[in-house]
Amino acid sequence: MKTLLTTLTGLAAIAILAFTSPTQAQQPQIDAATVDRYVASLWAKIPEDWKQRNTQDETQKICSVTNNQPTDAQAKAITARELAAVKFPADGKMIGDWKKGQQVAQRGSGGQFSDQADTYRGGNCYACHQLSRQELSYGTLGPSLLEYGKMKDFKPEEAKAAFAKIYNAQSQLACSTMPRFGHTGFLTEEQIKDAVAYLFDKDSPVNK
Amino acid sequence: MKGWIAATAMVLTFAVGASAQNAQIDSEKEIERYRAMINDPMANPGYLAVDRGEQLWSLARGTKNVSLETCDLGEGPGKLEGAYAKLPRYFADSDRVMDLEQRLLWCMDKVQGLDTKDVVARRFGAPGRESDMEGLVAFIANKSNGMKYEPQLSHPKEKEMLAAGEALFVRRAGQLDFSCSTCHAVPGARIRLQGLPDFSKPTKDARETMGSWPTYRVSQSQTRTMQHRLWDCYRQMRHPVPEYASDGITALSVYMAKMAEGGEINVPSIKR
Numbered sequence: 435m436k437t438l439l440t441t442l443t444g445l446a447a448i449a450i451l452a453f454t455s456p457t458q459a460q461q462p463q464i465d466a467a468t469v470d471r472y473v474a475s476l477w478a479k480i481p482e483d484w485k486q487r488n489t490q491d492e493t494q495k496i497c498s499v500t501n502n503q504p505t506d507a508q509a510k511a512i513t514a515r516e517l518a519a520v521k522f523p524a525d526g527k528m529i530g531d532w533k534k535g536q537q538v539a540q541r542g543s544g545g546q547f548s549d550q551a552d553t554y555r556g557g558n559c560y561a562c563h564q565l566s567r568q569e570l571s572y573g574t575l576g577p578s579l580l581e582y583g584k585m586k587d588f589k590p591e592e593a594k595a596a597f598a599k600i601y602n603a604q605s606q607l608a609c610s611t612m613p614r615f616g617h618t619g620f621l622t623e624e625q626i627k628d629a630v631a632y633l634f635d636k637d638s639p640v641n642k
Numbered sequence: 643m644k645g646w647i648a649a650t651a652m653v654l655t656f657a658v659g660a661s662a663q664n665a666q667i668d669s670e671k672e673i674e675r676y677r678a679m680i681n682d683p684m685a686n687p688g689y690l691a692v693d694r695g696e697q698l699w700s701l702a703r704g705t706k707n708v709s710l711e712t713c714d715l716g717e718g719p720g721k722l723e724g725a726y727a728k729l730p731r732y733f734a735d736s737d738r739v740m741d742l743e744q745r746l747l748w749c750m751d752k753v754q755g756l757d758t759k760d761v762v763a764r765r766f767g768a769p770g771r772e773s774d775m776e777g778l779v780a781f782i783a784n785k786s787n788g789m790k791y792e793p794q795l796s797h798p799k800e801k802e803m804l805a806a807g808e809a810l811f812v813r814r815a816g817q818l819d820f821s822c823s824t825c826h827a828v829p830g831a832r833i834r835l836q837g838l839p840d841f842s843k844p845t846k847d848a849r850e851t852m853g854s855w856p857t858y859r860v861s862q863s864q865t866r867t868m869q870h871r872l873w874d875c876y877r878q879m880r881h882p883v884p885e886y887a888s889d890g891i892t893a894l895s896v897y898m899a900k901m902a903e904g905g906e907i908n909v910p911s912i913k914r
Binding site: 463464468469471472473475476477478479480481484485487488489490494497498501502545546547548560561562570571572573574575611613614615618619620 | 806820825888
């Protein structure tokens with residue numbers, strides 16, 4: 435029992451560590467103009483569309499200079515701004531097709547400089563999250579989402595929250611390390627609905 | 643009764659958690675065994691790159707038709723032993739902090755009078771296209787085997803590079819908001835089944851990683867340098883192509899060498 439308790443405590447500690455944003459690196463002691471000079475050297479010869487794609491927005495700037503540790507005021511401003519930018523489906527339906535959602539969760543292609551413009555873009559959820567029991571190749575940067583829908587009692591408001599989270603993770607947690615998939619246009623609204631279905635459909639392997 | 647059920651459920655949940663953890667430890671042991679198996683210097687094709695680098699180092703070329711043998715990599719003209727362990731570093735003749743790739747390109751230009759355009763075009767080897775740079779870096783880095791990373795940080799420009807490298811490490815950008823630290827600042831984390839070295843502070847991960855690059859990548863059939871690994875990281879981060887031998891890459895290299903301080907070099911290694 436004692437061993438079990440120790441394991442239990444250990445696992446809880448791992449879980450807490452895993453969900454906390456990285457705090458290890460010190461905040462860099464360097465002025466923004468100098469950093470910009472180095473950034474410019476990295477991307478000196480890239481095409482215009484890539485330049486635009488790689489220009490930081492306000493949220494990225496704050497999360498970078500604070501190493502994902504914004505002040506309370508900064509965090510509030512970020513979540514307010516990002517939540518306001520979430521575009522929910524016009525028909526109010528958050529849940530799409532879980533089978534297509536599985537593709538979104540499995541595939542990690544698209545958006546790389548080695549990809550074509552029309553390469554399928556995947557959400558690559560499995561890179562960071564455990565989702566179903568069958569898939570053993572999952573990452574641990576994010577929390578396990580096993581039985582996610584079941585855990586949330588398949589409540590419609592939870593599905594809506596999941597849509598918002600995938601669309602823009604920072605609408606719920608400032609400087610979350612999870613990508614803002616809908617906000618940046620990386621995934622389509624339909625793909626996000628399908629991913630929500632993968633989490634919330636009772637037939638999805640996530641809830642088996 | 644209800645409490646008892648909850649307690650049992652909890653115990654079961656964590657028992658399952660513990661067995662999943664054991665399975666993970668087992669698979670990590672297997673991966674470690676595989677690594678040891680392929681890490682045999684006699685069978686490591688990375689040493690072909692070392693040999694090629696040695697030939698290129700003494701090959702006379704450029705408008706001056708001389709070899710690189712008078713090139714100063716920081717320890718004195720032509721002195722290779724231990725040079726890699728102290729790079730990147732400040733060079734008074736160029737008044738810049740340079741990593742090995744930048745320094746080699748500088749020497750090709752200044753010492754040999756070689757037009758480096760073709761060398762840069764072949765910076766990463768591919769089938770039917772050998773890379774001079776990957777050969778030279780493997781050859782020179784190999785001359786620091788058994789030595790430890792000694793980051794040079796006495797000059798103000800070296801200090802600036804370290805701070806810039808740290809800022810770049812945590813800089814989030816692009817369509818997926820990724821920075822290097824998204825993946826490389828969480829101890830023990832993995833992406834899919836791939837372990838991720840933690841570079842957010844001085845770690846064993848950082849020392850082992852930096853101590854084993856350049857490396858022969860079995861999956862690519864090429865000897866790769868850290869420049870290529872960073873290029874690949876930026877690709878996966880959905881950032882644009884990083885400029886080869888740029889100050890940004892050198893700044894990151896200074897930061898990574900600092901996190902790996904004291905790490906023993908044994909290269910070229912062999913990796914998946």
